[in-house]
Amino acid sequence: MKFADKNVLVTGADGFIGSHLAEKLAGSGANVRALALYNSFGRQGWLDHIPAETLRRIEVFSGDIRDPFRTRAMMRDIDVVFHLASLIAIPYSYHAPESYVATNVSGTLNLLQAAVGEGVKRIVHVSTSEVYGGAQYTPIDEEHPLVAQSPYAATKIAADQLALAYARTYGLNVAVARPFNTFGPRQSTRAIIPTIVTQLLSARKEIKLGSLSPKRDFTYVSDTVEGLIAIGESEGATGETINLGSGRAISIGDLALVIAKLLGQSITVTCDARRVRPPDSEVDQLLCDNRKAASLFKWIPQVSLEDGLRRTIDWFSQPANLALYPPAENYTI
Numbered sequence: 001m002k003f004a005d006k007n008v009l010v011t012g013a014d015g016f017i018g019s020h021l022a023e024k025l026a027g028s029g030a031n032v033r034a035l036a037l038y039n040s041f042g043r044q045g046w047l048d049h050i051p052a053e054t055l056r057r058i059e060v061f062s063g064d065i066r067d068p069f070r071t072r073a074m075m076r077d078i079d080v081v082f083h084l085a086s087l088i089a090i091p092y093s094y095h096a097p098e099s100y101v102a103t104n105v106s107g108t109l110n111l112l113q114a115a116v117g118e119g120v121k122r123i124v125h126v127s128t129s130e131v132y133g134g135a136q137y138t139p140i141d142e143e144h145p146l147v148a149q150s151p152y153a154a155t156k157i158a159a160d161q162l163a164l165a166y167a168r169t170y171g172l173n174v175a176v177a178r179p180f181n182t183f184g185p186r187q188s189t190r191a192i193i194p195t196i197v198t199q200l201l202s203a204r205k206e207i208k209l210g211s212l213s214p215k216r217d218f219t220y221v222s223d224t225v226e227g228l229i230a231i232g233e234s235e236g237a238t239g240e241t242i243n244l245g246s247g248r249a250i251s252i253g254d255l256a257l258v259i260a261k262l263l264g265q266s267i268t269v270t271c272d273a274r275r276v277r278p279p280d281s282e283v284d285q286l287l288c289d290n291r292k293a294a295s296l297f298k299w300i301p302q303v304s305l306e307d308g309l310r311r312t313i314d315w316f317s318q319p320a321n322l323a324l325y326p327p328a329e330n331y332t333i
Contacts, residue, residue: 002233003025003028003029003030003080003229003232003233004028004029004030005029005030005031006030006031006079006080007030007031007033007077007078007079007080008025008030008031008032008033008078008079008080008081008082009032009033009034009035009074009075009078009080009081009082010022010025010032010033010034010035010081010082010084011035011065011074011081011082011083011084011085011111012035012083012084012085012086012126013032013034013035013036013045013047013058013060013084014034014035014036014037014044014045014046014047015045015046015084015085016046016182016184016186016187016188016221017084017126017179017182017221017224017225017228018034018046018082018084018085019045019046019047019049019050019186020184020186020221020222020225021082021084021225021228021229022034022047022050022058023050023051023054024225024226024229025082025229026054026057026058027054028229031059032057032058032059033058033059033061033074033078034047034058034059034060034061035061035063035065035074035085036060036061036062036063037062037063037064037085038062038063038064044060044062046186047060049186049324061074065085065103065107065108065110065111066102066103066106066107066110067110068110068113068114071107071110071111071114072110072113072114072117072118074114075111075114075115075117075118075120076118077118078118078120079120079121079122080120080121080122080123080124080232081111081115081120081122081123081124082124082126082228082232083108083111083123083124083125083126083163084126085103085107085111086103086104086107086108086126086155086156086159087099087100087103087104087152087155088128088152088190089152089188089190089333090130090150090152090153090277090281091190091275091277091333092333093150093151093152093155094150094151094278094281095333097151097155100151100152100155101155101158103155104152104155104156104158104159105155105158105159105162108125108159108162108163109162111123112162112163112166112172115166115172116166116170116172120172121173122173122174122175122232123163123172123173123174123175124174124175124177124228124231124232125159125160125163125174125175125176125177126177126179126228127156127159127160127176127177127178127179127241128153128156128178128179129178129179129180129181129217129243129245129286129288130149130150130152130153130156130283130286131146131147131148131153131156131157131160131178132144132145132146132147132283132286133145133146133147133148133149133153133283134147134149134282134283134284134285135284135285135286135287138249138285138287139247139287139288139289140243140286140287140288140289141243141289141291141292142178142240142241142242142243142289142292146160149280149281149282149283150277150281160176160241163176164176164239164241167239173238174238174239175231175232175234175237175238175239175240175241175242176240176241176242177227177228177231177242177244178241178242178243178244179219179224179227179228179244179245180216180217180218180219180243180244180245180246180286180288181216181217181218181219181245181286182218182219182220182221182224183218183219183220183221183308183309183312184220184221184222184308184311184312184315185221185311185312185315185316185321186221186315187221187312189325189326189332190332190333192209192216192252192255193218193255193259193309193312194312194316194325195209196209196255196256196259196260197259197263197312197313197316198316198322198325198328199328200259200260200263200265200267201263201316201317201322201328202327202328202329204267204328204329205265205266205267205268206267206268206269206270207256207267207268207269207270208270208271208272208275208331209252209253209256209269209270209271209272209275210252210271210272210275210276210277211252211271211276211277211282212251212252212253212256212269212271213251213252213253213284214251214252214282214283214284214285215249215250215251215252215284215285215286215287216249216250216252216255216286217245217246217247217248217249217286217287217288218246218248218250218255218305218308219244219245219246219288219301219308220301220303220305220307220308220311220312222302222303223244223246223301223302223303224244226299226302227242227244227293227299228244230293230297230299231293231297233297234296234297236296236297237296237297240292240296242292242293242296243288243289243290243292243293244288244290244293244299245286245287245288245289245290245301246288246290246301246305247287247288247289247290247301248287248305249285249286249287250305253269256269257269258305258306258309259309259313262306262309262310262313263313272331274331275331
């Protein structure tokens with residue numbers, strides 16, 4: 001299925017990955033409806049920061065995935081759904097788990113039920129590599145056991161299983177995408193790369209992070225977007241769960257040193273206890289086995305970690321972009 005002239009819904013389009021995906025789809029000729037979380041300020045998240053000529057080709061739909069009536073309304077006349085709307089900050093899930101159940105589980109249920117009622121042709125449900133927990137073997141393929149090590153991960157596992165259950169029960173055309181750690185412009189400083197970059201750009205010689213030993217597989221956002229679109233286009237992805245990752249892992253401590261080197265800085269990295277997960281909640285290693293994506297639709301990441309970091313640093317280095325973020329010394333869960 002190609003998306004030119006198709007009616008495509010992106011939930012969570014006001015967020016980091018969602019805004020890049022909506023922008024790419026609109027540029028490819030799709031008729032994009034973009035769900036942005038309703039707020040009284042009239043703001044549309046990162047959709048407010050994409051080029052105006054692209055935004056004019058997007059129908060921004062204000063609502064909330066937790067409301068079944070509004071969810072049903074946004075699904076009308078839609079051919080394909082990319083479902084990204086979720087709460088994602090792991091530390092906040094320790095403090096507000098019910099919010100994660102309401103958005104990630106009940107919100108996904110609302111979307112699936114509406115898809116059945118509206119006859120939606122295809123759903124790409126976007127999961128996360130956090131559902132695997134600490135690696136029992138590497139690289140992690142799609143058969144790896146699911147182990148929730150945070151309330152966030154537990155709600156994403158539940159949402160994944162709901163999506164697959166609706167595929168089996170109601171014949172929905174569902175594919176589950178599992179991106180590993182996506183990074184790039186527009187990402188929140190709750191994520192590790194923007195945290196490091198913004199601290200360094202504020203001329204801090206000592207940067208504060210959480211645990212330095214965990215390893216993560218980082219994928220530049222344009223590659224994740226291309227992977228999601230490929231899953232949406234591929235009939236071979238129907239009913240499948242598909243990893244999207246680079247196949248390369250790096251420790252958080254080493255990542256900080258790479259970014260500092262790209263910025264020409266010498267730094268000291270210290271561990272801030274506020275940023276450390278509970279011991280049994282920390283995921284020690286995530287390393288993607290992306291052979292399934294390569295086999296099904298020849299998806300291979302095109303942007304190296306270093307090139308992606310350069311692009312990300314360039315974007316954050318623009319004063320107007322950096323001004324959108326809280327002061328580097330602030331820590332927000």
